[in-house]
Amino acid sequence: MRTTVPIGTSYARYRRPDPRIGALVSRALGGARTVLNVGAGAGSYEPADREVTPVEPSESMRAQRPAGLAVAVDATAEDLPFPDAAFDAAMTTFSVHQWSDCGRGCARSGG
Numbered sequence: 001m002r003t004t005v006p007i008g009t010s011y012a013r014y015r016r017p018d019p020r021i022g023a024l025v026s027r028a029l030g031g032a033r034t035v036l037n038v039g040a041g042a043g044s045y046e047p048a049d050r051e052v053t054p055v056e057p058s059e060s061m062r063a064q065r066p067a068g069l070a071v072a073v074d075a076t077a078e079d080l081p082f083p084d085a086a087f088d089a090a091m092t093t094f095s096v097h098q099w100s101d102c103g104r105g106c107a108r109s110g111g
Contacts (some may be wrong), residue, residue, distance in 0.1 A: 008054065017044040017073045018095060038077045043069040045080035055080065 025045045037046055038052030042064040054063045054067060056072035065072055074079050077092070 021045060021093070022047075026091065029089050029091065032087075034087045034089075036082070036087040036090040038079075038080075038090060038092040040065075040072050043067070043072075045091075046070075054080075 022045055022100065026047050026049075028049060029050065030052065034051045035047065035053070037054045038051050038054045040046065040052075041058075041061045043054060043066065045052065046052045046069060052070055054058075054065070054070055054072040055075045055077070056065075057074060057076045059074070062072045062074065
């Protein structure tokens with residue numbers, strides 16, 4: 001019998017970042033120094049060489065962020081608590097499918 005693990009409660013234990021995706025994220029961010037990470041989850045693809053502000057609405061995912069990463073702000077893509085143009089760049093990986101309004105989330109995130 002196959003055992004399933006609820007991903008929200010044990011995501012960081014099972015999810016392993018792919019360095020190829022990390023390299024693509026880094027390249028896409030270019031020279032951005034301040035980065036908003038929308039739907040940051042456990043921080044799998046947050047670049048360590050930049051000032052990252054993570055946003056994550058799930059308490060379970062925020063609790064799985066490792067020590068050393070910034071504490072995630074409890075907010076959603078559609079209702080960010082930052083002024084426009086507060087960051088050099090915005091990023092998201094594997095979270096758009098959870099947004100309630102993709103157009104509004106992209107508009108608020110700078111996309």
